[in-house]
Amino acid sequence: MNPHPEDEVLRRQRERARLMAWLLGAFVVLLFLITVAKIGLNK
Amino acid sequence: MTPSIAQPALPADWRDLVALTKPRVMSLVVFTGLCGLLAAPVALPPVLAFTAILCIALGAGAAGALNQWYEADLDAKMRRTANRPLPARRMDRQTALHFGVGLGAFSVVLMDLATNHLAALLLAVSILFYVLIYTVWLKRRTAQNIVIGGAAGAFPPLIGWVAATGQVDLMPALLFAIIFLWTPPHFWALSLFVRSDYANANVPMLPVVAGIQNTRLQILLYSITVAIAGIAPYALGLTGLIYGVSAVALNAIFLFLAVAVFANRAEEVSGMKPERRLFAFSILYLFALFSAVVIDHWVIA
Numbered sequence: 001m002n003p004h005p006e007d008e009v010l011r012r013q014r015e016r017a018r019l020m021a022w023l024l025g026a027f028v029v030l031l032f033l034i035t036v037a038k039i040g041l042n043k
Numbered sequence: 044m045t046p047s048i049a050q051p052a053l054p055a056d057w058r059d060l061v062a063l064t065k066p067r068v069m070s071l072v073v074f075t076g077l078c079g080l081l082a083a084p085v086a087l088p089p090v091l092a093f094t095a096i097l098c099i100a101l102g103a104g105a106a107g108a109l110n111q112w113y114e115a116d117l118d119a120k121m122r123r124t125a126n127r128p129l130p131a132r133r134m135d136r137q138t139a140l141h142f143g144v145g146l147g148a149f150s151v152v153l154m155d156l157a158t159n160h161l162a163a164l165l166l167a168v169s170i171l172f173y174v175l176i177y178t179v180w181l182k183r184r185t186a187q188n189i190v191i192g193g194a195a196g197a198f199p200p201l202i203g204w205v206a207a208t209g210q211v212d213l214m215p216a217l218l219f220a221i222i223f224l225w226t227p228p229h230f231w232a233l234s235l236f237v238r239s240d241y242a243n244a245n246v247p248m249l250p251v252v253a254g255i256q257n258t259r260l261q262i263l264l265y266s267i268t269v270a271i272a273g274i275a276p277y278a279l280g281l282t283g284l285i286y287g288v289s290a291v292a293l294n295a296i297f298l299f300l301a302v303a304v305f306a307n308r309a310e311e312v313s314g315m316k317p318e319r320r321l322f323a324f325s326i327l328y329l330f331a332l333f334s335a336v337v338i339d340h341w342v343i344a
Contacts, residue, residue, distance in 0.1 A: 005053070012054050019057050030094065034157050037088040 193226030
């Protein structure tokens with residue numbers, strides 16, 4: 001157990017924020033690729 | 044529900060959020076969904092196919108998270124589930140609820156965006172069926188919980204197929220039926236050797252309510268229906284010989300193991316090797332049978 005709980009809170013928040021940033025980035029790329037694929041289907 | 048479970052002070056670790064989605068169950072869901080998509084007569088562009096499978100996985104994860112949110116009190120009473128994030132108090136219930144609802148809504152919207160309305164509708168129905176019909180309504184009330192609730196796990200190949208074609212056909216309906224009928228013998232085999240867990244948690248699983256021998260009989264009867272549904276795609280001319288031979292062989296083994304379960308008279312967990320064997324094989328069965336659907340489709344194509 002971490003002797004400084006506030007450090008552990010910060011560590012977990014940092015990890016989750018970093019993960020969320022990656023996921024949002026991946027989502028933006030996925031949306032772009034979906035749009036390209038949909039345009040291709042409608043040609 | 045358990046408002047009594049103490050709330051942790053720390054924010055949830057992201058690994059616990061992943062655990063909330065039941066990743067092991069998700070692997071089977073993703074696989075059967077992928078097989079439904081790959082067996083369809085229409086090929087989606089890879090990025091749309093990937094998104095469809097991603098949405099099926101996220102939808103299953105959302106259903107798992109909401110299931111754990113609602114069942115935290117039951118999970119705390121069972122050895123098998125006591126270390127999940129909520130009963131182990133590593134996460135507060137509100138986080139699990141928000142995560143589950145958010146993930147479910149996101150998966151349905153993304154499915155609609157990437158594929159079609161019907162696939163998104165079926166995904167929403169499958170999530171709601173698992174959470175409301177199975178988890179909230181049936182699980183604590185009737186020994187038929189697994190029989191009816193099994194429909195929730197049967198949706199993925201249907202969703203995969205509909206994502207590609209936009210319509211429901213006989214073949215995905217049969218894939219749905221196979222998983223629907225496979226679920227009771229699969230779970231009842233498990234519930235036989237963990238029945239004390241279910242009894243302690245007051246969950247009316249069949250071995251707890253109807254007894255061990257009656258459950259073994261039901262496993263055998265359902266295994267016969269699994270065999271009929273499993274061989275039907277070949278018998279109806281929807282698949283080729285590769286699937287036909289695979290289905291006959293796999294169902295013969297399934298039936299053989301179900302007969303061994305039926306013949307077993309052990310009441311103690313230590314004597315339930317046939318049940319453990321059937322449970323383990325039932326997972327392999329589903330993977331192998333659905334692989335055969337795809338391989339057969341590709342060979343014919």
